[in-house]
Amino acid sequence: MPIKTYREAINEALRQEMEANDRVIIIGEDVAGGAGGSAGGGEAAGGVMGITAGLATKFGRDRVIDTPITESAIIGMAAGAALTGMRPVAELMFADFIGVCLDQIYNQAAKFRYMFGGKARTPLVVRTMIGAGMGAGPQHSQAIYPMLTMIPGLKVIVPSNAYDAKGLLIQAIRDDDPVIFCEHKSLLGDSCEVPDEPYAIPFGQAAITRKGSDLTLVGISRMVKFCNEVADRLQKDGISIEVIDIRTTSPLDAATILESVKKTGRLVVVDEANPMCSVASEISSIVASDAFDYLDAPIKKVTAPHTPVPASPTLEALYLPTPDKIEVVVRDLLEH
Amino acid sequence: MQLSRDQLLSAYRRMRTIREFEERLHVEFLSGTVPGFLHLYSGQEAIAVGICEQLDDDRDYIGSTHRGHGHCIAKGVDVKAMMKEIYCKKNGVCGGKGGSMHIADLDKGMLGANAIVGGAPPLALGAALSAKLLKTGGVAVPFIGDGAANQGTVAESMNMAAVLKLPMVFMFENNGYAEFTAASYATAGSIEARAKAYNIPAVTVDGADFFAVYEAAREAIERARNGGGPSAIEAKAYRFWGHFAGDPQRYRAAGETKELRENHDCLKIFAEKVTQAALLDQAEMNAIDVEVMQLIEDAVAEAKADPQPDPASLYKDVYVSYP
Ligand SMILES: Cc1ncc(C[n+]2csc(CCOP(=O)(O)OP(=O)(O)O)c2C)c(N)n1
Ligand SMILES: [Mg+2]
Numbered sequence: 001m002p003i004k005t006y007r008e009a010i011n012e013a014l015r016q017e018m019e020a021n022d023r024v025i026i027i028g029e030d031v032a033g034g035a036g037g038s039a040g041g042g043e044a045a046g047g048v049m050g051i052t053a054g055l056a057t058k059f060g061r062d063r064v065i066d067t068p069i070t071e072s073a074i075i076g077m078a079a080g081a082a083l084t085g086m087r088p089v090a091e092l093m094f095a096d097f098i099g100v101c102l103d104q105i106y107n108q109a110a111k112f113r114y115m116f117g118g119k120a121r122t123p124l125v126v127r128t129m130i131g132a133g134m135g136a137g138p139q140h141s142q143a144i145y146p147m148l149t150m151i152p153g154l155k156v157i158v159p160s161n162a163y164d165a166k167g168l169l170i171q172a173i174r175d176d177d178p179v180i181f182c183e184h185k186s187l188l189g190d191s192c193e194v195p196d197e198p199y200a201i202p203f204g205q206a207a208i209t210r211k212g213s214d215l216t217l218v219g220i221s222r223m224v225k226f227c228n229e230v231a232d233r234l235q236k237d238g239i240s241i242e243v244i245d246i247r248t249t250s251p252l253d254a255a256t257i258l259e260s261v262k263k264t265g266r267l268v269v270v271d272e273a274n275p276m277c278s279v280a281s282e283i284s285s286i287v288a289s290d291a292f293d294y295l296d297a298p299i300k301k302v303t304a305p306h307t308p309v310p311a312s313p314t315l316e317a318l319y320l321p322t323p324d325k326i327e328v329v330v331r332d333l334l335e336h
Numbered sequence: 337m338q339l340s341r342d343q344l345l346s347a348y349r350r351m352r353t354i355r356e357f358e359e360r361l362h363v364e365f366l367s368g369t370v371p372g373f374l375h376l377y378s379g380q381e382a383i384a385v386g387i388c389e390q391l392d393d394d395r396d397y398i399g400s401t402h403r404g405h406g407h408c409i410a411k412g413v414d415v416k417a418m419m420k421e422i423y424c425k426k427n428g429v430c431g432g433k434g435g436s437m438h439i440a441d442l443d444k445g446m447l448g449a450n451a452i453v454g455g456a457p458p459l460a461l462g463a464a465l466s467a468k469l470l471k472t473g474g475v476a477v478p479f480i481g482d483g484a485a486n487q488g489t490v491a492e493s494m495n496m497a498a499v500l501k502l503p504m505v506f507m508f509e510n511n512g513y514a515e516f517t518a519a520s521y522a523t524a525g526s527i528e529a530r531a532k533a534y535n536i537p538a539v540t541v542d543g544a545d546f547f548a549v550y551e552a553a554r555e556a557i558e559r560a561r562n563g564g565g566p567s568a569i570e571a572k573a574y575r576f577w578g579h580f581a582g583d584p585q586r587y588r589a590a591g592e593t594k595e596l597r598e599n600h601d602c603l604k605i606f607a608e609k610v611t612q613a614a615l616l617d618q619a620e621m622n623a624i625d626v627e628v629m630q631l632i633e634d635a636v637a638e639a640k641a642d643p644q645p646d647p648a649s650l651y652k653d654v655y656v657s658y659p
Contacts, residue, residue, distance in 0.1 A: 029515065036518030037587030044587035045516040068486035068522040069453050069514055097452065100487070135371035135424070137435045139451035307654050311435030312424035313371050314644040 001193040006159075007051050009166035009194045010127075010183065014052065014089065016198040017173040018059050021087060024173055026064045027078050028091030032056030035066045048093055049129070049188055071101035075126060079109040079178070082124035087173060092128040094136075095144045095182060109178040110153035124178040125169075130158075131222055131272060132304075132320055133186035137311035143221070143273040143304070148180050149249040150277070155179045155203055156250045160224035162192045164247055167201030174200060184222045204251035208260070212242035215266040215330060218257055218283055219245055223270040229323045230330060239334065249279045254286050261287050265296035266333055270321050275303040297336035302326050339550070344616055347389050347546060349624050351381040351603055353415060354406040356625075356632045358577075361405075361422065364636060365581040371424050372435045377406030379544075379576035382602035383509050384410035386549025387477060387569075390557055395474035397445045397463035399456030402437050404449025407479055413441045419635040425642035432645040433653075445474075453514075454487025456480075457506070461493050464502035464566075475560040477505045482523050483514020485530070494566070498534040503560035504567075505553065506531060509543065511573035516587045531568035543571030544600040547609065574600040 004012065018024045031052045033045025046053025056064035067074050071092060078090035092098060098105065105126065112120040132141040149156045155177055159165040165183070172179040209224060210217075210231040219227035224245040231241035242260050246253060261267050267287055271280035280301045287299055302321045310316055339347070358378040365374050377384070380403075388398065388410035400407040408418055413429060421428030422436045429441055440448035447463060450456045460478035467474035480490055485508060497504045508527045512519050531538035537559065541548040549571055556567035574596040578585040585593075610616040 030517055033516035034587040036521030037513070037516070038518075038589035038592050039587050040589075041521075048515070066517055066521070069483045070486045070488065072488055100452065100454070100489075135435070137372060137437055137451060138433070139437070139455075140373070305651060307651060308433075310433040310645075310650060311372055311438065312432035312645050314424070315433065315647070315650045318647055318650050 001195060003191050004162050004194040005189055005191040006162040006165050006183070007049065007188045009162040010051050010169055011053065011055070012194070013166045013169035013173070014055060015058065017170055018055065018063065020198070022063070023085065024087045024089065026052060026055060026089050026091065027067060027074055029067055029069055029074070029093055031091050032061060032064050032066050035061070047091060049185070051188070052091070071097050072104055075101040076104040076108065078126070079104055079122060079124050082109070082122045082178070083112060083120055087123045089125040089127055089173060092126050094140045095128040095130045096139050096142050098128070098144060105154070105178070105180070106151055110151050113177070114153060121176045122178045123176045125172045125181055126179070127181045127183060129185045130182045131184040131186055132309045132316055133222070135311060135313045135316060138308040141309035141316070145180070145182050145249050146273050146278045149279055153178065154250060155248065157181045157203070157248050158221040159183070159247065160187070160219065160221050160245050162190065162194050164201060164207070164245070166194055167199050168247065170198055171200040171203060175203070182221065187222055187225070190225070201247070203248045204253050206247055206253035206256040207245045208242065208256065209245050210241060210243035212240035213264055214240045215242070215268065215334060216257070216260040216264045217241055217243045217326070217330065218267065218269045219243060220249065220271050220279055223272055223321060226321065226323045226326055227270055230326045233323070233327060234330065241330065252282070254290070257283060257287065258291050261291045262294045265294055267295070268300045268302060268326070268330055268333060270302045270326055272304055272321060274306055275301060276306060278303065297333050300329050300333055302329050341616065343389070344610055345620065345624065347385050348606060348616070348621055349628065350385045350389070350410055351546070351606065352625055352628045353631065354381045354384065354409045355603060356628050357405060357409060357415065360632050360636060362577060362581050369640065370422060372437070374422070374436050374581040375403040375579065376577045376581060377403050379574040379596060379600070379602070380509055380511060381406055382546040382549050382606065383507065383543045383571045383573060384479070386546050387505065387507055387553035389550070390553055391445065391475065391477065393444050395445070395467065395472040397447050397460065397474065397476045399447045399460040399463070399476070399478040400449045401456065401479055401481060401484065402449065402451055402453065403481070404437070404439060408439050408441070408446055408449065411446045412444045413439065413446055415631060416635045416638055419639040420642050423639040423642065424645070425639060426645045427642050431649055433649070453481070453484045454489040457490050457493035460504060461496055461502060464497065464504045465500070467503055473561055475503045475505060475557055477507050480506060480508050481514060482508070482510040482512065482519035482527065485523055485527050491530070494531060494534045494536060494568070497566040498536050501563070501565035503565070505556040505560060506536070506566060506568040508568065508570040509573045510570055511575040513575060513579065513587070515579045518587070527570045528568065536566050536568050538568040538570065540570040540572065543573040544602040544605055546602055546606045
């Protein structure tokens, strides 16, 4: 099977869905790039990270629409177009910029169907980059999915690898509800086997990335990679860790987590987001209430601290959960 | 308006400091020693300096952008502490926690560079409101790119400033591009006309001409200090580098930046004007260049040698107090 990067997998999902359905359009800042430029106006970027490269050239600027810097209008226009027959994929470059346009997501798109009495369909996808690890500083590095996960009406997707990124994005585009698709900027260059043909991964189905029996590690987005690394390290010492990639924070596949914890009796949740009111807290609370009798040890979370993301790479490394930090917590809990 | 020799020398020194700071950072960035993203201000020096030379440290505030180094230097932020911040070191102006896009120095009236495009203009409204209520006579100046001009926050801020007659100067820097997209595509109508639609007095000037910026800023600041409310200036600007250090600039015609450096270099234009009018000698400016080179050399060396931030600082200063 061909090996593709996370970036290429996303690009391929967009291209295939645009080929399949001409109502699929892309809207965002510099998603093509080069408009009006002295080089002649041809596509010049394909997004700041090159994820949409080639799509404007292939599908034209009517379907790959460069916008002014105006996130409220971008997301609002995409939501309005979704409500009226299009299937827009809006790009909100860095997830931090959600601060500029939250109303259009939170009060508008997320609530149409419910407050219009079930009459609306809003097949909107917002693609956005999350996460630390690039020294990008406090306003370009946040993992903001918890605040989106708590909003009824939104689906929130957190792919941890290229295979999932393609399948989940295709599902997101075909889905009739508003979807926030969180791409981790530190995963863009990671690669794995990705089929050439289109495929959709259903939402709300976690993946078990390592089978094990001693302890359950639940990871979100980039943290799944770290969890896998810890499981592989500990396996050498005869410790058997089960790793679960939740893949989507809303809907959340609680069943797979509960089933695993009932088997292992121990749970560590690893989340790059800040710890208060987080997805890690939510998972911990579900397990505490629905699998309490099976637990042999307290539930532990490994998360970022309750601070903004510092610019300094030295401090940023301390901020982030790492395989070493996870390993310490896991070994500790196994002693319990 | 005739500037004194000292004023001219000071303006030249600041513009040269910004240029040298940025050109050196570009080299350092490409050699891989500078963390994070870097947006260079080279080419736009006369705009920041043309207005900030007329602002006071203690009562006047500026709000900056992702391309903020020039604004900071013009407003008097310590160059060495800035360099340390860009290297994210312990003794940086923000202790290494902000980096290039968040250099801030409230004691110098610098409300922060800003990584959110359109983030600063509303904050500048607040500084202007404080100045008005506290009767300091202070003025607030947000710097706004041609791309940022399209954010709702900018329209909202101009309207609010006009309604409340706040002491402000909206300083637009139209360098023709927002990232990889031209202003001719993304910024409809004219920025000057947008300001005028709110009854805000507005002019357009050549941002490579220090004297043109200075004169427009002088009038606008005077109006603000005298209770005349906000003004706007659209400075045509010239971005010598790409959007960020390392940008391949596929959207720009080959030779465009070379042409800008030849014909729209504010430092060259300044030197020509002052020598032709016999206000300064070239030798005086050359002497400043040597001093500035040394300053930047030292700033880079000290930044590289500065320690990393203390690990404990990660947890500090999230709040003033938190039980
Ligand atoms: C809210 C927000 N949207 C988008 C960006 C990404 N971005 C950073 S700089 C920039 C272009 C800004 O252009 P302009 O205002 O003309 O300033 P210039 O870069 O030319 O100085 C963009 C789109 C951002 N940082 N914040
Ligand atoms: Mg610009």
